[in-house]
Amino acid sequence: MQKFVVTGGVPLRGEVGIAGAKNAVLKLMAATVLTDEPCLLTNVPRISDVVIMRETMRDIGFSVGSVQGAGLQIAAREAQWLFVPLEAAMKMRASFILLGPLLARFGQVIISNPGGDRIGRRPVNLHVAAMEAMGARIEYKNGYYFASAPGGLRGARISFPYVTVMGTENALLAASLAYGATVIENAAREPEVDDLIAMLTAMGAKIERTAPHRLEVEGVDRLNGVEHRVIGDRLEAGTFAIAAAITGGDVLIRGVDPEHLASFLEVLGRMGVPFDVEPDALRVRGTDALRACDVETQPYPGFATPHGCRHRGARRAARPGQRTHTAAGRRAADR
Numbered sequence: 001m002q003k004f005v006v007t008g009g010v011p012l013r014g015e016v017g018i019a020g021a022k023n024a025v026l027k028l029m030a031a032t033v034l035t036d037e038p039c040l041l042t043n044v045p046r047i048s049d050v051v052i053m054r055e056t057m058r059d060i061g062f063s064v065g066s067v068q069g070a071g072l073q074i075a076a077r078e079a080q081w082l083f084v085p086l087e088a089a090m091k092m093r094a095s096f097i098l099l100g101p102l103l104a105r106f107g108q109v110i111i112s113n114p115g116g117d118r119i120g121r122r123p124v125n126l127h128v129a130a131m132e133a134m135g136a137r138i139e140y141k142n143g144y145y146f147a148s149a150p151g152g153l154r155g156a157r158i159s160f161p162y163v164t165v166m167g168t169e170n171a172l173l174a175a176s177l178a179y180g181a182t183v184i185e186n187a188a189r190e191p192e193v194d195d196l197i198a199m200l201t202a203m204g205a206k207i208e209r210t211a212p213h214r215l216e217v218e219g220v221d222r223l224n225g226v227e228h229r230v231i232g233d234r235l236e237a238g239t240f241a242i243a244a245a246i247t248g249g250d251v252l253i254r255g256v257d258p259e260h261l262a263s264f265l266e267v268l269g270r271m272g273v274p275f276d277v278e279p280d281a282l283r284v285r286g287t288d289a290l291r292a293c294d295v296e297t298q299p300y301p302g303f304a305t306p307h308g309c310r311h312r313g314a315r316r317a318a319r320p321g322q323r324t325h326t327a328a329g330r331r332a333a334d335r
Contacts, residue, residue, distance in 0.1 A: 011286060012249035018237045018256045019045035020070070020230030024192040026094040027169045028199055028230060029053050032074040033062070033101035034177055035203060037225030041072045043255075044230055049092050056088040056095055060102075076105075084111040086143065096124050097166060099147065100174035103136055108148040113140075126167040130158045134178055155180030155219055163188050163213070163299045169196055175217035176205040184215040190300045191231060191260040199228040232256035235304065238264050241284040245273045248286030258282050263303045267295055 020043040029050075032039040044050060054064045054072070061080030065073045082102060088095045089112035102109035114124060128138050128145065134153040139146045155178050158171050168188040173196075175182035187193070189212055197207050197215075203226045206218040237256040244251035245268065258265065258277040268275055268284070272291045276283045297305050 011247045012244050012251055015252040015254060016240055017254050018232040018240075019043070019047075021045070021192055021195070021233040021235075022047055022049060023165070023190070023233075023235075024195045025050060025230045026053050026092075027097055027166075027173075027192065027196050028228060029057065029064075029072070029074065030097045030101050030169075031173060031196060031199055031203070033057075033076045033098065034105055034173065034200075035223040035225055036075075036077045037223075038073060038075040039203075039225045040067065040227040041074070042067075042070065042227070042229045043232075044070050044072050045233065046070070049094065052088060052092045053095065056084060056098070059088075060084075060098075079106050082106055082109045084109065086112040088112070089114045094166065096127060097170055097173070099127060099131065099145070100170040100172075103131060103147055103149050104153050104174045104177040107150055107152065111145050111147065113143050113145065124167075126160055126164050127170045130160075130167060130171040131174060133158050134174055134182065153178035153219075155182040155217070157183045157185070159185040160187070162186065165190050165193060168193055168215070172196060172200065172207065172215065172217065175219060176200055176207070176223065177221075178217075178219040180219055182217040182219065184217070186213050187215045188300070189213065191234065191257070195231045199226060202226045202228065231260070234260040234264075237261060237282065238304075241268065241273075241275070241282065244284040245271075245286050245290070248288070250285045251283070253282045253284065254280065256280070256282060263298075263301055267293065267303060 022045055025041065025044055026049060028041055057064050059081060061078060063075040067073050084095055084098055093114040096111060096114045099109060099111050131147060132138055133156040136147055136149040136153060153174055155175065160167060163186055165188040168184060171184050201207055203223040204220055205223060206220060208216050210216050232255040234256060237253050238261060240251060240253050257280065265275060270293045272287055272289050274285045274287060295303050297303050
């Protein structure tokens with residue numbers, strides 16, 4: 001059995017590089033399904049979800065190989081098995097992101113009802129409804145969604161009842177190859193969504209954010225290969241920032257866009273934590289004068305929930321609009 005032995009009481013000092021964002025990389029891997037040309041992803045984090053997605057894509061028949069220097073080379077030239085099994089879905093909910101691109105590119109897929117993270121209510125009915133709005137026929141039986149679009153997907157107006165990050169991404173992926181124009185209302189604004197848009201645009205997709213929560217997509221006949229760097233994980237960066245602050249340390253955090261942490265940094269400022277921002281880095285220092293404060297979680301650009309995902313009661317401990325003390329704030333309040 002593995003274990004970590006931690007000796008506390010030592011200020012953290014030095015420099016740390018932030019890995020690629022988990023909430024971005026899996027959707028970027030799915031985007032490579034939309035083209036038969038090879039794609040290269042760099043700054044790929046070394047996490048189990050990437051391994052699961054890689055093996056799932058290989059099972060379908062795609063070529064997915066590691067490249068030295070945290071990279072993945074993916075070529076989805078042909079699909080031998082348009083099936084995403086229960087084993088993959090139970091290990092990783094994000095496997096459901098393959099629904100949109102497989103439908104758009106190959107016209108059919110059988111995909112398991114997702115498992116993985118079972119914290120809170122996280123249905124995929126909005127993903128299914130978005131595909132059906134674009135003309136897909138989807139039947140659910142025995143734990144699987146049987147989806148087909150033999151005539152191809154068609155542009156549609158999709159209006160989500162509330163912000164759903166992966167629902168927005170699934171609709172974006174499908175709409176990129178659909179016939180005609182698609183409008184996505186109440187679309188998510190997360191940096192990970194914009195990173196997916198940046199990659200799809202580089203592949204030749206026509207996507208425009210015409211309002212903060214509106215995306216307009218003009219479908220194209222085909223997309224080309226691309227080389228794309230995964231953005232830094234803002235949640236990982238925030239974790240290191242908190243660690244530096246509460247240990248009284250001095251840490252330079254590289255590889256993250258501070259603009260993606262605006263609401264988080266606003267809270268650090270209210271707590272009295274000193275920090276400096278650079279174009280691609282953040283420096284955080286500890287202080288003996290921490291102040292307690294309340295935090296209210298909201299969809300981006302508000303303060304993120306612990307996993308930065310669903311924003312509709314996904315977790316009892318951090319619902320949108322819920323006021324909660326930060327860990328560092330509790331430490332200051334206990335003094």
